[in-house]
Amino acid sequence: MDKSDPKKVLVIEDEDKIREILSVYLNKEGYACTVAHNGEEGMRLVCGHPDLVILDLMLPDMDGEDICKRIREDYNVPIIMLTAKSGEPDKLKGFSSGADDYVVKPFSPRELMARVKAHLSRTGTRKDFISINGGRLIVYKNSFEVTLDTAPVSLTPTEFRLLKILIENRRTVLTRNQLLDLVQGYDFEGTDRAVDAHVKNLRQKIEKDTRTPEFIKTIYGVGYRFIGTVDED
Ligand code: CA
Secondary structure (H helix, E strand, O other), X not given: OOOOOOOEEEEEOOOHHHHHHHHHHHHHOOOXXXXXXXXXXXXXXXXXXXXXXXXXXXXXXXEHHHXXXXXXXXXXXXXXXXXXXXXXXXXXXXXXXXOOEEEEOOXXXXXXXXXXXXXXXXXXXXXXXXXXXXXXXXXXOOOOEEEXXXXXXXXXXHHHHHHHHHHHOOOOOEEHHHHHHHHOOOOXXXXXXXXXXXXXXXXXXXXXXXXXXOOXXXXXXXXXXXXXXXXXX
């Protein structure tokens, strides 16, 4: 490993002992380790763009699964979930949070280090784009770029986020209120009309004919739904 540029690993774990062990092992392996004692701190530290996250499933303030989903919304970082042994098969079955790996406690730190290394060596080959309708529309999740028929489309951050959320929730109709909640915190103005205005602007940029949309459909009296076909579905 290049010592001048150590990979950053964020550990989100409330148990002091496990946090300490992980931080000792990670530092020994040459990684720059940052620790968070709870979910809130973890969500804050993930903004520092770690190269990998080790996330405990059971945290005092937030559910590890929710944290995992939230990290996934904004970052393409590998996530290794630490899970407790009890009830593990049931719990694992219900996972849809998008963790890359699961390690059951009690675990061997050496084994975990081997997995950390494996995931970090894979980084960069992870898919960071969503291809729609046979590549007609491509959404690059990390660089916030979008292309339509290979030509770049210039979207505002809000339009980009709106599009990404519609695509990620394509199996359901999203109400204007849900869209507000999901996009909020980024420069969304808090009214239904603002949602309509952003959707209108987005459509003008990505739809050939806004009256017969190929991507974003208005569900009258309810909200919006993404109707394009994601190529990997
Ligand atoms: Ca815990």
